[in-house]
Amino acid sequence: MCRSCLLPSLEQGKKMKCKRIFSLILTVVIFGFLAANSAQATAWTVTQLSNDLGGGPHIYGSNVVWSGYDGSDMEIFLYDGNSTTQLTNNSYNDYDPQVYGSNVVWMGEEGWSDAEVFVYDGNSITQLTNNSHIEYPPQVYGYNVVWYGFDGNDFEIFLAQITGDVNGDGWVSSDDLTIIIDNWGQTGLGRGGGDLNGNGVVDGPDYTEVLSNWNLPPEPPSQATPEPATLLLLAFGALLLNRRP
Numbered sequence: 437m438c439r440s441c442l443l444p445s446l447e448q449g450k451k452m453k454c455k456r457i458f459s460l461i462l463t464v465v466i467f468g469f470l471a472a473n474s475a476q477a478t479a480w481t482v483t484q485l486s487n488d489l490g491g492g493p494h495i496y497g498s499n500v501v502w503s504g505y506d507g508s509d510m511e512i513f514l515y516d517g518n519s520t521t522q523l524t525n526n527s528y529n530d531y532d533p534q535v536y537g538s539n540v541v542w543m544g545e546e547g548w549s550d551a552e553v554f555v556y557d558g559n560s561i562t563q564l565t566n567n568s569h570i571e572y573p574p575q576v577y578g579y580n581v582v583w584y585g586f587d588g589n590d591f592e593i594f595l596a597q598i599t600g601d602v603n604g605d606g607w608v609s610s611d612d613l614t615i616i617i618d619n620w621g622q623t624g625l626g627r628g629g630g631d632l633n634g635n636g637v638v639d640g641p642d643y644t645e646v647l648s649n650w651n652l653p654p655e656p657p658s659q660a661t662p663e664p665a666t667l668l669l670l671a672f673g674a675l676l677l678n679r680r681p
């Protein structure tokens with residue numbers, strides 16, 4: 437074969453060799469970079485959430501709560517990962533917030549010797565205590581709120597739960613009614629088994645407690661209208677009420 441015929445294949449061979457060398461160098465560089473980064477500490481980004489003398493922060497997931505000054509007294513603020521909402525707007529100090537999901541609890545100070553427990557359930561605020569005694573900052577887990585307060589004689593532990601909410605999901609609905617009907621007449625099951633009033637048996641007062649708090653707080657729109665199955669449950673429950681254990 438003539439020399440001029442061999443030249444194109446020699447050039448192609450050189451190009452292939454260059455490509456292999458370049459790929460090898462690139463691989464070494466990438467692995468070197470990854471290895472160097474894996475040895476570094478995790479990077480953190482700091483964001484200033486408050487601009488109001490914020491104090492006492494607490495976090496659950498991306499939800500952050502704190503007590504901040506509004507120009508006259510302390511208020512409770514909630515940051516949901518995107519924006520900040522001021523939950524309280526009153527003339528006394530609100531402080532020591534805790535958050536679980538969208539539920540927030542805190543203390544509201546009515547005076548130096550008196551404070552009350554408040555809860556925000558994602559929709560509205562409820563005052564859980566109303567007395568002339570001191571209470572200490574509450575804790576929240578799901579729809580259970582607990583705190584330490586004076587009962588008139590000494591200090592005790594108090595627990596608040598949504599009235600009529602058997603399964604503790606924050607809504608009083610057909611799910612709660614189903615548990616009561618399924619366990620009707622049984623004893624020793626506790627609140628989660630349907631004995632809401634704590635008299636030891638799943639009975640009429642428990643059923644009545646669910647009905648009298650039906651859809652409180654309001655259920656999601658998709659569940660707000662009673663379905664035929666729910667209406668059947670209600671009718672069945674009414675029958676049970678006529679033959680209490």
Ligand SMILES: [Ca+2]
Pocket residue numbers: 509510511512524525526527528529530
């Ligand atoms: Ca306030």
Ligand SMILES: [Ca+2]
Pocket residue numbers: 550551552565566567568569570571
């Ligand atoms: Ca009080």
Ligand SMILES: [Ca+2]
Pocket residue numbers: 600601602603604605606607608609611612
């Ligand atoms: Ca429920």
Ligand SMILES: [Ca+2]
Pocket residue numbers: 630631632633634635636637638639641642
């Ligand atoms: Ca009962």
